[in-house]
Every structure is written in C-alpha cells, then in structure tokens.
Amino acid sequence: MDKIIIVVLALAIIAFIIWWFFGKHTAQEGTAEQQGNLQNATVVVNGGYNPSTIVLKQGLAGQITFHRKDPSSCLERVVFPDLGINDFLPQNQDHVIKIDTSQAKTFEYACGMNMYHGKVVVK
C-alpha cells in the first residue's frame, strides 16, 4: 500500500514539474514611467527578471533600473550582447543601464550564464 502511494505521489510530482516548468505561462510586460525627458523602467531581479519584457518609447531617452534581490551568483551579472554591456548588479541596490532608443529595436539580455532571459523593446 505504501508503495502504491509513493508511486502515485512520484508521478504526480513529475506531472507537476512538467506543467510548471514546460507549460505555457504568460510573461509579464512592463512599460516605463516618464520623468521629464527620461523614461525609466524598473526590473526586479529575483529568480528571474520581473517584468521580463519592458517596452520603451522610441526617441525618448530611456533607462532600465535593475534591482537585484536574488542572492544567487547566477543572476549577479546582466549581459546586453548588442550593447557590449556586462555589468555586475550589486545585491539590494539599483543599477541603471542606459538604452539607446533612437531606433525601434529589440534588445535581448540575459544573466551571466545565459540562463535567464529578458528583453527591452523600443517602439
């Protein structure tokens, strides 16, 4: 009897893992706050990037403020390959990255090991 319960439990956990990690889950999309001639969006770094997609308006000077809460070394760097940025994010502090908004373009970014992803869409 114990064994049947364990098998059922194991299968249930596996099913949950598949649904939770591989199923489709809608990602949040964030927009920037306008402050005078500047638009700023804050991304909280905690087990991922929240929100993982930021939309910026084209033509208005833009920046992303990263705030890392996560203690993991996995997320301690943020890399924008197109911009040549590979910055260290101090834990529990704000780190600002300027984004060139002169053209409509999508900038992908990732953590230092390229396991977490996010993007900034300029349009």
Add this chain to the structure above:
Amino acid sequence: MNIKNRFIFSLIVSFPMFIGMIIMPFGYELPGGMWTMFLLTTAVMVISGRQFLQSAWASFLNHHANMDTLVAIGTFTAYFYSIYAMLTHQPVFYESAAFVITFVLLGQVFEEKMKHAASGAVEKLLDLQAKDAEVIRDGQTLKIPLTEVNVGDIIRVKPGQKIAVDGVITEGSSTIDESMVTGESIPVAKKVGDTVIGATINNTGTFTFKAAKVGDDTLLAQIVELVKKAQTSHAPIQKIVDKIADIFVPIVIIIAILTFVTWYIVLSASFVQAMLFAVSVIIIACPCALGIATPTALMVGTGRSAKLGILIKNGEILEAVNSIKTVVFDKTGTITAGKPKVTDIIGDQQQVLEVAVNLEATSEHPLAAAILTKAQEVGIAVQGAQNFTALEGKGIQAQISNKQAFIGNQKLLADYQLDEATAAKMLELQNEAKTVVLVGFDGQIIGLIAVQDTPKKSSAAAITALKERGLRTVMLTGDNEHVAQAIADQVGIDEVLADVLPGDKAAKIKKLQQQAPIAFVGDGINDAPALTTANVGIAMGSGTDIAIESGGIVLVKNDLQDVVLALELSQKTFNRIKLNLFWAFIYNTLGIPVAAGLFAGIGLTLSPELAGIFMALSSISVVASSLLLNRVKLSHTA
C-alpha cells in the same frame, strides 16, 4: 554575507563532522552524538545554505529552475530527512548536507576568482590611458586631466610620458612604444606630420602634437568598446547549450524522482539508500560547467588577441573562421605597402607628368599620390583642369588649356592606339610588376607612367604560413594580369584575379564563396563591401585610421603576419570552447548514471558528498581550461 564568507563559515562549522566521520570506524563519536551534528548542520544550512533556498524559490515562482534549485533540493532533502530519522532513531545524514554546501561554495569561490581573471583584459586596457596631459594654451603650459583635453589642443610630451590622446605631431620627433595598442614590440620613429596614438609611451624625444581624437573617439576607446562587445557576444554553438540548459534542471529533478522510485519500489532498496541515490543525482548534475564553458573561453580568447593588436568582433566570427578554406587578399595596401612610387616615364617626361598631375591633383587614388610626389620632386606645379568626367573602369578625362586630356589604365586602348615601340615597353614594365598608366592629350596617347608598389616584407612569410595551414590563397586586384601575377609570384600567392573593378570585388567574393567559405583581407577603407560579403572580413588598419566597422576581425597593425595569428587564435579559442562543452557534457552524461546507481552492481556509486566535490571540480576545470588559452603557444608570436 558574500560567497567567500559563507564558504569559510561552512568549512569551519562542518570540520568537526569531518573529524567525526574519520573517528567513527574506530568506534568513537562526536561528543553529543547526533544532537551535535544536528546543531552544526542547522548552522550551516541557515547561514551558508539559506541563500540557495531563497534563490531556488524565487526562480520557482518564475517557472525557472537553476543550479541553486538543485543544491537546495539535494541538501534540504538530506537535512530534513535526517531530522526525521533522528527523531525516529534511525541513521542520520547531516554531514552530507553540510559537506555538499561547503564543496559547492568552494567551487563558487574559485569560479568567481577565475571569472574575474578572465574578464580582466578590458579593465587592463583602460588602465593604459594617461591620467593627464600637458596642454599649451595661450602660450602657457597647463597640466589638465585627460577628460578636459579638447580636439585641436596642442599637447607637449616629454620622454617617458604617455601620450594622452590621438593626434598629429606638430613639432619635434621621437620614437614611440606602441606595443600596448598595436602589439608591435619595436618602437616606431615619428616626426612632424605623423600620427600618434593615445596611451602609447614616448621614448626618446620631446614633441608637441595636435589632438585629433579625444574621449570615446580615440583608438584605445574604440578597441575597448569592441573587445567589450566581443566578450559579451555569443557563439552560435552556444545556442544548443542554451536550449539544453533551459530544460536541464527540471529534467534532472524528474530523473532523481525516477531514481528514487526505481530503487525503492522496483529494486526494494531501503528508503535511505534510495533517497541517497536521488540526492546524488541532483547534486552532481549542476549545469554550471555548461553555462560557463563558452563565455569564459570567449573572454580569454578575445582578450588575449586584443593585446596582440587583433580585434575579433564576436563569437560568430570566431566560429566562422573554422570553416575557412580560402583566404582572398586585396593587393594594394594589403600585400603591398600601398605606397606606390613612380619608377619610369615613357615619352616626354615634362609633358607627360604635367598632364598627369593636373588630372590627378584632386584624386585620392594611391597611384595619384605617387604621381603627385614625383611631380613635386621634378618641380612641376599643378595648374588645374576643368570638366572632369570619369571614364567608367578606365580612368578620368578633363579639359587642360581647352584641350581634351585623359589618364587611365590599359582599357583605354579600346579607344586609342599605341605605337608598337611603346606597346612593347608597356608589356616589359608590366612584367616587372609595375602598374602602367596611360596619359593622353589632344586625342592621342603621349606617354606612359610606370608605378611600382612593392610587397611588404612580411607578406611572403605570411602567405607561406597560411599555405602550411592548408588554405588556398587568392589575390584580388584592379591591376592588370601582368602586374598582379608578378607580385603574386614574389609572395607565393596561388591564384590571381586581376582587372577587377572596385565595385565588382564583392561579386567576385560571392562567386568564390560558392566553392568554399572565404576570409577576405582588405585595408578596410576601400574594401568595405567585400569585407562584409566574405564569411570572415579581416580589415587591416594602420594607426588611427582603422575602419573598425567594416571587418569581423580588425588588425591594428598593418602586417600580414597578423592574419595568420588571427586565424590561429580564433581556431584555438573555438577549439577550447568545443573542448569545454565536450567535458561539461561528458561529465554530466557519465556523472548522472553513476550517481543514480546504475553501476552499483560493480560497486561504483557516488555519495552526495563526492557528487558535491565533482560538481565543484567540473566548473573549476572549465574555467581553468579557458584561462589556459592565455598560455597556449602560438606559432607566430611577432
């Protein structure tokens, strides 16, 4: 608390348990028994292990899993099971949890140190900059910080001082050590009119120069920018890894659950035994090594090549170099020095030169420069000409003293006649690797000017080295067949494509590409379309004029040997990436089955502690392998 302190804490606190493990076979026990172990392990879990749990949970909420997930699940499973076992008087496994945390942190401490060493190249480049400059303003010498130097400032440099920014010498002369920027170890002699590069060191003389580029426009700033971009870029090979890494951790957890079920239910092992196998699977499967295999090698490889004056733009280029079968060279300025000289004038020297110099006075063609220099030597002044029209692919024509004058290559012979003696002379000159220009006035050809551009000293050796690497070498030039072949024979080029119009170079590259992937080596100023068409565009620059945008690889020095070096470094770096990925994969594909107890039948198993050590070793060995790129021997260290 940072990683290092967390590691030190867990090392100290778990040490008594290590002693306990050693003395256990002799029948001794730690004072306080399992209660001491409980307290020590709890301290390790709370102080050093908590952050794994925090990060794992935050990731979980985002539908993500990472290495922290694995460490957290593995260690906390062992920890909580041990509490249960302690209360029900069964054997405990506290030390497994504490040791794994300690080993994983040890791995992370090393990894952090080495990653720092790998990414240090850029910072070192920036450190090269001068801190201040002696600027002469209103007749006074002022010492001002680098950031306040403006374009047009006159700056004085004494022996031993660093040159602040890029510029042109206005007074004095010196020898300058440019090795930090160009990789060239021999100091270069410079005089009035020569360009100097910021961050290089003045050796012998005192001189003043006019600042031409400051701030982000200087060569050094551009190099730093390029290296930064290269280091953050991704090699295409990485894409597969990213896909695997995305699904890796959840899959591992599933494998661990299946391992547990198989051992406990199917093979009827004890609950503890089955759990330890599952925990070992989780601990050994950290995908760290996979994640850092490419970025660290890319960082070290591009950083090292930058120090040699070879700028590799990104990981894609690095990977593309490996498939190159043919190297195509532009002739002028690439194989040859690009500073042609007039060697012969056929016809009335005075008249021929006069017509030629008036037609070429405003041209930027390298041949024009040679003709202008010759005219200056002979003492002919430029009068000017009117109504310039280009003769497509042939030359130019214009009005001089109201009569039609023209200058151009032998394609003009389609429209004009050449007498027999001159035609013979022309062929003779061409066979001597001289470019012949036809000069005409008032409807007929009045003479020839022969111009010669000699190969650079290093060209022949570089071509030989490329051939030794099994590459086909091709020369592409607008010059005619005779001249091109003569130069090709001097340096040992396999194949010559002559008479190619500047606009057709890219098309020719495309044609050659149908046979095999191609690297094109050009001077980066005139050859931009060909450079971008080729699989790998290698732009050669000289001094501050490098056209950084046009090539996938930019050579700061104007030396063909660097082409060999660039290809070799790219290949070595890419091979290192492949090696790293291979080890990371092998490690996981072998490690997981062993940890799952697949070979338990032959006595081969992994305890969670051993799995922890292996996991730390795997990331350390990958970073170490990348760092070794700094020491890899190169066949040409110029």
